[in-house]
Ligand SMILES: Nc1ncnc2c1ncn2[C@@H]1O[C@H](COP(=O)(O)OP(=O)(O)OP(=O)(O)O)[C@@H](O)[C@H]1O
């Protein structure tokens with residue numbers, strides 16, 4: 001097996017058993033509490049301190065960083081007639097990502113998760129250098145999910161984490177994030193230039209470009225994207241259609257926190273104060289959805305419900321003292337056609353629509369002593385996006 005890294009820190013390994021095509025790593029532990037394990041001999045075997053109550057099978061997960069290895073591995077799976085589902089991510093995994101991997105494992109024998117922070121989708125003044133990275137936790141979550149899948153009949157495996165270098169992904173020229181940057185790019189217009197694309201002019205060019213590369217490399221039967229980034233799903237669907245890519249685009253519903261905030265890797269930038277107010281976007285969209293459910297069909301009526309919530313929360317925050325409030329700006333609230341993301345005047349019930357929005361949580365004006373701050377100290381603005389599909393009736 002060439003250049004495939006076998007995952008699992010040594011201290012979690014008790015015995016390695018090869019069963020058919022799979023290598024299985026067996027771990028005996030109480031409630032998966034790895035801290036209760038210790039080395040017991042120079043052969044790196046481990047014994048739990050207390051009697052084992054549960055046996056967990058950790059299967060081998062391939063960590064692949066280079067393209068030739070990925071291609072060889074993929075060809076082997078093809079020869080074995082094993083279907084592959086690809087979940088592209090930028091890491092900093094949370095429950096939303098895990099729901100995509102779970103969906104992929106329900107429909108494919110093998111799941112590939114790519115973890116790659118793609119520079120070309122970040123504008124020159126965006127947060128590429130500070131984007132959250134949680135490699136160990138990402139692997140632990142995927143490993144735990146795979147152990148769970150192993151116990152569910154009919155589910156596929158989390159087979160591969162593809163974490164390439166930028167040199168591997170952009171082999172000819174260093175990636176260029178400027179709007180007039182040079183390089184080989186995939187551009188999907190006009191959808192890539194509106195809404196999110198207006199505020200982030202190189203974003204969808206970068207997303208389409210890196211996804212084209214990932215799709216070409218992995219040759220997955222299915223690719224999985226989150227509804228949370230709805231415009232991204234429209235761009236990817238259009239790219240797959242227009243370039244005749246042989247894969248099926250699958251969309252997984254948005255995972256939310258208990259209060260409705262859409263889960264997002266960037267939420268770690270929000271300290272407690274901005275986090276609490278950040279729920280305004282999902283509340284506003286929910287109000288607009290309720291107007292639709294109540295029978296409203298015109299743009300003005302539906303969007304008025306959202307703006308009422310946003311304006312109300314803005315007024316409440318304005319009235320507070322600078323050390324208590326979290327101010328925000330609404331970038332857009334949109335009612336759009338689900339296939340093009342173009343604005344519509346009324347919802348056609350047979351087609352449905354997409355309600356979406358973006359708000360910018362502004363830096364805190366005055367930080368209180370001991371206040372819980374987010375990654376970066378709450379000094380930079382944080383862009384939040386969300387959407388709700390209005391289903392056809
Ligand atoms: N809350 C969520 N529910 C469902 N899918 C999600 C959710 N958050 C992210 N995803 C999906 O996971 C995939 C990878 O997204 P990404 O790694 O950018 O995470 P993210 O949380 O969207 O990060 P960011 O904060 O940068 O937008 C995308 O298809 C995205 O739509």
Ligand SMILES: CC(C)(CO)[C@@H](O)C(=O)[O-]
Nearest residue numbers: 088089090118207210229
């Ligand atoms: C699809 C993606 C992984 C491409 O970098 C990214 O845009 C994301 O995480 O949504």
Ligand code: BAL
Nearest residue numbers: 090121122203229232
């Ligand atoms: N979740 C999409 C990736 C990005 O916003 O950069």
